[in-house]
Structure formats: C-alpha cells, structure tokens
Amino acid sequence: MTKARERYEKFFYTRREFLKTTGSAAVTAGIAGTGLNFLASPGAFAGNNVRAGVPPGTGTPGGVSQSAGRPNIIFILTDDHRWDHFSCMGHPFLETPNLDRIAEEGVMFENTFVTTSLCSPSRASFLTGQYAHRHGVVTNHTPWNNDNTTFMEYLKTVGYDTAFIGKWHMPGKNLPELRGLDRFITFTIEGGQGVYYDCPLIIDGVETPRPGKYITEDLTDFALEFVRRPRTNPFCLYLSHKAVHFGFRPPEHLRGTYKGIDLQLPPESNTFNTYTRNHMFVGAPIPMNALYRGYCETVLSVDEQTGRLIDALEAMNELDNTIIIYAGDNGHFWGERGLYDKRLAFEESIRIPFFVRYPGGISRPGRRVRDMALNIDLAPTLLDMLGIPLPDEMQGVSLAPAFRDPDASLRSSFLYEHFPVYPIPIPGMTAVRTDDYKYITYHDNVRPAELYDLRHDPGEKHSIANSPSAQGIRSELEAELERLKRETGYRYFTRG
Amino acid sequence: MKKRNIFIRMVLPAVITLGVMVVFSNVYNLSGTLRPGGLQTVVVLVSAFLMFASIWLGPLFVNTFAFFNGASGPERLAASFVAPAAWIAKTYTYFIGIYSFGELAFLILHPLILGNIGVNLLCVGISELFCRRKMRSRGEPVPLFAAPNTLALVAGLLITFAGLWNGGHTYYYYFMDVYTWLFT
Incomplete structure (x- = not known):
C-alpha cells in the first residue's frame, strides 16, 4: 500500500468510523436536514448533492479531530x-x-x-x-x-x-x-x-x-x-x-x-x-x-x-x-x-x-x-x-x-448567463448547453436567438434556430432554459 | 484661391472618404470568406489599411482638399468629421439597447471614441499647417498659426497623448473610475 493510499484510507476510515458511531444517534435525534444528513451518505465522496444549510463553524463533523489525516x-x-x-x-x-x-x-x-x-x-x-x-x-x-x-x-x-x-x-x-x-x-x-x-x-x-x-x-x-x-x-x-x-x-x-x-x-x-x-x-x-x-x-x-x-x-x-x-x-x-x-x-x-x-x-x-x-x-x-x-x-x-x-x-444541462459590462457592446444573455445542443438568447432580443447542434457543428458556425426541422428541439431547450432559470433563482442585472 | 462650389469644396472630399470607409469595411468583412492564402492576405491588408485610414486619418485628405478648393474653416472642419461621425454613429448602434441613455452619453469620453475625435482633430491641425505653409510659399499672406487651427492641433495632440500615455491604461482606468462613480 502506498503512502498516499494509506493516508487516503486513514482519512476516509476516520470518516466512516465517525458515521458508524454517530449515524444512529443522528437519526434518533432527528437531526436530518441540519447538516449531519450529509454524513449519513454511504461511502467516500458519495453524498455529493445533499444540502445541509449549515453555516461555517457549525456543520463540521464535530467530535472528530478536525484536521487529522486530511489532504x-x-x-x-x-x-x-x-x-x-x-x-x-x-x-x-x-x-x-x-x-x-x-x-x-x-x-x-x-x-x-x-x-x-x-x-x-x-x-x-x-x-x-x-x-x-x-x-x-x-x-x-x-x-x-x-x-x-x-x-x-x-x-x-x-x-x-x-x-x-x-x-x-x-x-x-x-x-x-x-x-x-x-x-x-x-x-x-x-x-x-x-x-x-x-x-x-x-x-x-x-x-x-x-x-x-x-x-x-x-x-x-x-x-x-x-x-x-x-x-x-x-x-x-x-x-x-x-x-x-x-x-x-x-x-x-x-x-x-x-x-x-x-x-x-x-x-x-x-x-x-x-x-x-x-x-x-x-x-x-x-x-x-x-x-x-x-x-x-x-x-x-x-x-x-x-x-x-x-x-x-x-x-x-x-x-x-x-x-x-x-x-x-x-x-x-x-x-x-x-x-x-x-x-x-x-x-x-x-x-x-x-x-x-x-x-x-x-x-x-x-x-x-x-x-x-x-x-x-x-x-x-x-x-x-x-x-x-x-x-x-x-x-x-x-x-x-x-x-x-x-x-x-x-x-x-446547465445555465450560462452574462450581464452587460460597460463599455463593452455585448448584450446580456442566457444560454442552455446540453451534451448535444446550445441555445442562446439575448436580453430584450437585441440579437436573434441562436441554436447550435454541437454534434454536427462543433464550431458553432451555423445557427439552426430558424430551421423548421429544429423547432422541436428549440422548444425543448427554451423550456429547459426556463427551468434552469427558475431552479437557480435567475434574475437579470441591467448593469454592473 | 478660387472658391469652388459647395459640392466640390466640401461634399466631394467628405463623400470620397466616407465611400472608402464603407466600401473597404465591407471588403474587409467579406475577406473571411476567401480561401486562406496569398489573395486573402492581400485583400485583408489593403482593405484594412484603407478602412483604418478613412476612419482615423481622413482629414489629411479631406481638409487639404477642401482648403485648396476654397472651403471656409467651419466647412473644412465639418467635412473632415463626416467619416469619423459616421463611424462613431455606427459604433453607437452596437451599444443601443444594452445601456442607458446616460451611459451612452458618457461613452463619448471612451478612449476609443474620444481618441477618434482627438486623432482627427490632430489630422486637421497637421493638414492646416501643411496647407498654410504651401500658401505662404506661394506668397499668400496666410498666418501659419491662426487660432482655430492651432486649437485643433493642440486639442488633438492633448487628447491623443492622454489616450496613449502608459499604453492607454491610465486614461482608461480614469474613465472607468468615473463611470463607476457615476453609474454604480
């Protein structure tokens, strides 16, 4: 076992042991959602998207040596x-x-x-x-x-x-x-x-x-x-x-x-x-x-x-x-x-x-x-x-x-956003990129929307936003863009 | 010196410069459609040179042409600024719809916009010096440094120098500091 592996095992062993010994107590105490719910995730690196809502200083694995074995x-x-x-x-x-x-x-x-x-x-x-x-x-x-x-x-x-x-x-x-x-x-x-x-x-x-x-x-x-x-x-x-x-x-x-x-x-x-x-x-x-x-x-x-x-x-x-x-x-x-x-x-x-x-x-x-x-x-x-x-x-x-x-x-998919930066003549915009497509819209429609098929046009040289055959995917991407905006709490800033 | 009609003394030089700007801007923009290689390089170089010259150095031709065709000082100045004004107006169109009216007004102080005005003023001043020297060598009693052309020369020099000092960084950051103070 390499030294790095030893350190890694030590680090996550510490964490697993901590989970093992605190898990039941956490459940009993009904504190899921207060920060310790993340720690109940099985295995190293597995609890990636569980949110805790814990301010710094209160959500750490209390009780364990704070820095021991950490990289x-x-x-x-x-x-x-x-x-x-x-x-x-x-x-x-x-x-x-x-x-x-x-x-x-x-x-x-x-x-x-x-x-x-x-x-x-x-x-x-x-x-x-x-x-x-x-x-x-x-x-x-x-x-x-x-x-x-x-x-x-x-x-x-x-x-x-x-x-x-x-x-x-x-x-x-x-x-x-x-x-x-x-x-x-x-x-x-x-x-x-x-x-x-x-x-x-x-x-x-x-x-x-x-x-x-x-x-x-x-x-x-x-x-x-x-x-x-x-x-x-x-x-x-x-x-x-x-x-x-x-x-x-x-x-x-x-x-x-x-x-x-x-x-x-x-x-x-x-x-x-x-x-x-x-x-x-x-x-x-x-x-x-x-x-x-x-x-x-x-x-x-x-x-x-x-x-x-x-x-x-x-x-x-x-x-x-x-x-x-x-x-x-x-x-x-x-x-x-x-x-x-x-x-x-x-x-x-x-x-x-x-x-x-x-x-x-x-x-x-x-x-x-x-x-x-x-x-x-x-x-x-x-x-x-x-x-x-x-x-x-x-x-x-x-x-x-x-x-x-x-x-x-x-x-x-993900949301891309840009806000006007004085004195650069580039408008505010939002875009959604998926594995296969990118759909770009400009604030107040100061420029026409653009849609690119990244599989067939990786250089994004030919917008198919107005192509009749692309209207289906355009609608889907418009809906996805709106979903991402809602989900992330998007709002527009007129200037910065 | 004979005073020619207004078309010759004022409109013609302005239209020539404006025409060069319009034609070669489009040639330059279309050069990207040519196959990369020798022809494209030549087209890019020639069109870019003429485009930039018409935008930044136009008065060297316009003012000189107007001067020797009898245009008055205000006429020479107005003719000299037709092409720069067109370029500034075109540039503004890219900003309209993005920024507020106040921000658009402040944009006139941007180093690029103000710099364009300054360099063109400087060109007017240089052209005036050239024309006046020429007139004097012909025995005409023309002052080399009259108030208007001296003002154009000095203002042009000052604006150009301020814009280029420290590679343009100093003025630009002053401009942005004032912008931040006014608008944010």
Missing part, C-alpha cells in the same frame, strides 16, 4: 487560459509538461465550463459555488458582498491553514473581509488586473512595492513560502495568477520563444481582428498575431512556475497528500468566427481546463471525464471530499463521485 489542497486559477491550450490537449506547439502532469496523473474534466465568461463573476463563482446572479458579482464592476461565504472559510473551520495568493479582481472600495484566511496577498493596481512586471502587492493588508519581480514567479515564491511553513495542520492554498490575461507579457527568458513560428490560428482569423468588430473596446489595439504569441509564451511561464510548486511538494514528500486542482477563469477567442476576447456563449469563451490530481482519491489516473462540470462545482467538490456538509446556498454539484466512478453522472 492539503492547492487550487491554481489562471486567467483566460482556455481549455485546449495545453500540450496534453493536442495544441500544435505549446509545451506544458507540468500542467499536463496534473491531468495525466489525475483526472481531466474535459467538458468544464464557466457559468459566466468574465473574470470577476467567474472568480466569485469558484469561491462560493454560486451563480453570478446569486453571489452578486455580476460583472467586473460589481463589488463583492462580504456576506458571501467562500469555501476557504469552511475549510478553516475544519482546521486548515489557508492562504489566498494572487488575483482577487473584484471591485469595491477596499479589499474584502475574507473570513478564514491566514494569508491574503493580492493586488489592486489597474482595477485589480495587476501588471506583469513590478506589480505592487498588498501583503496581508500592507502595500508593498515589488521592483524587478515578474508576477507569476513572485506569486509562486509566496506560495512556496506558505507551503513550506512548518505546520501541524493541512493547508489550503488558493493561487490565483494574473497570467494569462491581456497584456500577455512573458518573463524575459521566455520572450521570443515562438517568434517566427506558424501560429496556426483559425482560417477566419487575421492580424486585424483585434481592431475590428468593436474588439478595440476590450482593450486590445495590438495585432492578433503579436497578442497570441505573447499569450502562448505567458502560458509557458505558468507551466514553469507550476512545476516549481510540484517539485517543492515532491521534495517535501507531500505531493501525493495534496489535492491539486488547475482551472482557468474563462476561455478566450483567438480569431474563431473573427472574434476576440470572451463573454459570448461560444465554446472558446466558456470552456475551461479543469484538472484534478490526487492519487489517493482518484481511480485510474489519466482518465478523462466527458460529463459537464462547472466552475461552481469547485467549492462543493472540496467540501464533499472533506466531509463537510454542503451549504444550501451552493449551487454546484460535487465532482468527487467522478474521481472514483468513471460512470458517475454529473449533469445533462
């Missing part, structure tokens, strides 16, 4: 890193061995999507497990509500050492009051976007210049310092990079790596895409080719720094006792249909990487899960893995069943 957690979030820009996803020239390693030694959710393809809403969704219309950060201009509860707050209640390092990027006059954090290192410059070089950091509330530092490396240095601290508790590190957001500036030693290479952009893409069709409004008055080259070189830096983190864990003999999750906050268009940036409901915009490495808890490492996962699933997944009851307000589902069971079913 460490590292969540790495990058910006605009779309799902197919990895060598393991078949990219024609990118080489990302360290990021690939997470997927190849773990599980890749190859159909993972964001519920809103925009930085701030998506980040808040990762943290809270909620849709934007519920957590309230509907655009990059709507402030974070300090009443929101992050998954890190729940983790703190079960004894985790916690650190948020990197891009926060949610508006508000001050930084948020994030409860349950031991370290909070972030930046507010340029509307919270940060800059690649010399980015001043706010280190536990103290603004600190960082001359001569490259942001991805600097944040990783802080992450390593946190990870290496002597401790008795497990840790949870939320490492949120500025990369690979616009600016697309690689570190000096990687600059020019792809100079002269055939970028293999889509045929409908051209150098001027970033200047036309109002794409200059998203702040990109630089030729497409130059931007894309910088983007790819910046991805290399993320890979390199992730490698440092993995190496450090390996050296500490903690690698296999650490759940490593890698995700992007949204995708990015690189000339497909002449588009640039994100926000729209097309695949390039909404589809993200989501890799989980945890040898002790994942069967058949290297597996790919085809079922649809969402950014709002991160928080419930982590809570489920740690045996923490899922709060009512979380709207995602736990992906943990798919770690163990290749046939686990996650969802058959």
